[in-house]
Amino acid sequence: MISELRVGVVGVGQRASLATLVDRSGRAKVVSCADPDPRGRHDARELFGPDVTIHEQYPQMLDDHLHAVFVLTPDHLHTRPVVWFLEAGVAVFVEKPLAITVEDCDLLLSTARRTGTPLYVGHNLRHLPTLRRMRALIDEGTIGRVRAVWCRHFVGHGGDYYFKDWHAERAKTTGLLLQKGAHDLDVIHWLAGGYSRRVVAQGALAVYGTNPRRSAESGGTGGRRMPDWFDPGGWPPAALQDLNPVIDVEDLSMMLTRLDNGVLTSYQQCHFTPDYWRNYTVLGDEGRLENFGDGVDGAPATIKVWNRHRSGYRQDADLEVPIVPSTAAHGGADAAVVAEFLHFAAVGGPTETSPVAAREAVAAAVAATASLRANGMPMTVPELDPELVHYFDE
Incomplete structure (x- = not known):
């Protein structure tokens, strides 16, 4: 047992606020940060206080005698510091x-x-109250045996979030089915109790690809970050300004999968809707459940269950489960995922998140992206080495 974890942060950018929850935990402290960008190094001091040691390169952080580290770099830059x-x-x-x-x-x-x-992967949606309650209802047998899971993700702020910086480039994301969809695919697998093995998908760059209003600078932002340019009133999507000069990822994607346990799933993602939320429908052989609102950022949410008798359309459900709104980041899921990691780093034990599941979400997204770019050709998702699966299960 370590009385207080010494924690580092690699990449002090848009998600660095997540690491501020470390100091509030009472069991750990951020003592070291690294970022090659002068703005990141400046923000490290602002976020973590005057005593934090700041480096330009992450290898220098080993001199600070760390117990744990948060790797919060852009996605394509994860691998080297994690291995290090x-x-x-x-x-x-x-x-x-x-x-x-x-x-x-x-x-x-x-x-x-x-x-x-x-090794811990920050799939915080596994701690989102709405989804945890849905999983509990499934485990309680409320809808019988799960046979299908559907997810529709309405990414209302997609233009501001993903098409004005590096997210818009295949070389840095593979595609938004992976970068944005890894969240949802992990949840779909979690609710369904299996992993994708066969996928087929279609997609298009339907709106942002023809927008000529591009930034002249690489990255599309002139060194700024998403909160600097975010405009919730920007409408319609096709009128957005200062898009990334390179846009080669899809803004509309749809995929179908067959899991290794026979469950069928579907995932739809759209980055130009007027509303922003996730809708999951879980179909069992004795009923179905669905969320209305997802409880993120203080938004209300209700889970409805139909499981008692057949009928025509009816808005009322056999069971309605309200979710208490929370203004905490991601409905309190960010705080929960940080707390779980700190406990895991200090004493080990089981966690709600899983490196194997995180890999399977990426693998499903990679296969689906290949499928949609091959005009819907079916793709097989490669299986992980069974010895690795066994190691992380243990």
Whole structure:
């Protein structure tokens, strides 16, 4: 047992506020940060106080005697620092998605196994109250045996969030089915109790690809970050300004999957809707359940269950479960995922998140992205080495 964890942060950018929850935990403190960008180094001081040690390069952080580290870099830059700290025996929290290729995911898992170093992936939606209640209803047998899961993700702020910086480039994300969808695919697998093995998908760059209002600078932002340009009143989507000069990811995607346990799933993602929320429908052989609102950022949410008798359309459900709204980040899920990681780094034990599940979400997204770019050709999702599965299960 470590009385107080010494924690580092690699990449002090848009998600760095997540690491501020470390100091509030009472069991750990951020003592070291690294970022090659002068703004990141400046923000490290603002976020973590005057005593934090700040570096330009993450290898220098080993001099600060860390127990754990948060890797919060852009997605395509996860792999090297994660491997570096795993090799050094420092417990790693890596932001989702785990990586942007299956090969890199498997490298990270095999490195964690070889070194015995704790690896944790920040799939915070597993701690979202709405989804935890849905999972509990499934486990209680409320709808019988799960036979299908559907998810529709209305990404109302997609233009501001994903098409004005590096997220818009395949080279840095693979695609938004991976970068944005890894969240949802992990939840779909979690609710369904299995992993995708066969996928087919269609998609298009339907709105933002023809927008000529591009930034002249690489990255599309002139060194700014999403909160600097975010405008919730920007409408319609096609009128947005200062898009990334390179846009080669899809803004509309749809995929179908068959899981290894026979459950069928579907996932739809749209980045130009007027509303922003996730809707999950779970179909069992004795009923169905569905969320209305997702409880993120203080929004109300209700889970409805129909499971008592057949009928025509009816808005009323046989069971309605209201979710108490929370203004905490992601409905309190961010605080929960940080607390779980700190406990895991200090004493080990089981966690709600799973490196294997994080890899499987990436693998499903990579296969689906390949399918949609091959005009809907069916794709097989490669299975993980059974020895790695066994290691992380144990």
